[in-house]
Amino acid sequence: MLRRRFALAVLLMLALALGVFGGAITSREATAPLVVHFIDVGQGDSILIRSPSGRTMLVDGGEPSVGHRLVGFLRDKGVTKLDYVVSTHPHADHIGGLIDVLREFPVGRVYDSGKAHTTQTYEDYLLLIERKDIPFELARAGKSIDLGDGVKVLVLWPKDPLPTSINDASVVIRLTYGKVSVLLTGDAESAVERALLASRKEIASQILKVAHHGSSSSCTGAFLGKVKPVVAVISVGAGNRYGHPSDSTLKALALAGAKVYRTDQNGTVTIRSDGERYVVEVETQASPRSPPAGGCGLAGTGETGTGQGKGTRYYASIKSNKFHYPSCRYAKQISASSLIVFNSREEAIAAGYVPCKVCRP
């Protein structure tokens, strides 16, 4: 009898404890997180940002042919208006789908690179903004856009006078929410990466939208070394005629220790964050037949990371028994064909590897 009463008391205490704990979780869930969707628009870019307060920003809209599908995606996500639309640069794979979006949704303001282009698509896009009388503003380095609840967007690029290259006029923005940052780079190439490094602006970000669909024209080692991405998203069309993403970019990202997600393999990639931690969700698991160069496997759903830059991986070679931080000079000498990636120290040690004496992982 006594034992039974004791068991009941324990159960009651457990229930109370769970109740309190459950309440805490519920109240935390009640605060909607920051959500960033890297939308699968084939060959092109389109990124939807929704802040906890419900403010929305769409960065680019893919090709004109995906506009209709993009409008459907936004409606599916419950979007009824867009507070901000950012058009990174006037190439059709970035502004094309925006035409349908601007036609279908009320838009608070368009931020544009101000780089002119001579195409019909660009003209249609500008005419629509004028006809709907949407406030239009040039995105310039130093401007900031407040998405509420501590979510801030800072424009890092471009500066006047605009570069002659259309890609290099791309609007580059860094989104921050608590300890979590997302860097969106449009199609900016290595000249912009050098300018950003020289500007000494804060660019470190756990999540990087890889510039120019993973082309070899971007993702220099120096830039990745400063951004230190944990998650790298490549927005790219399957079997595209440009050969994007390039092997050299995939290898550079692997060496920088970033986990690569690709819209051609993973579909739409979604990041949710409470400002402390973030979770990566993919629409489709990548095929195990097609790992990115460098041999690091793609993640499935529910990958988590924290604002502290956890998610660090460890590199080893099939030719030695040492394991390293990806930034170690010995890690950088490992050829792609010999590279082994471990997700934790424990995993490396269990596999018989010992810590490198130089980088002391």
Ligand SMILES: [Zn+2]
């Ligand atoms: Zn592009």
Ligand SMILES: [Zn+2]
């Ligand atoms: Zn472009």
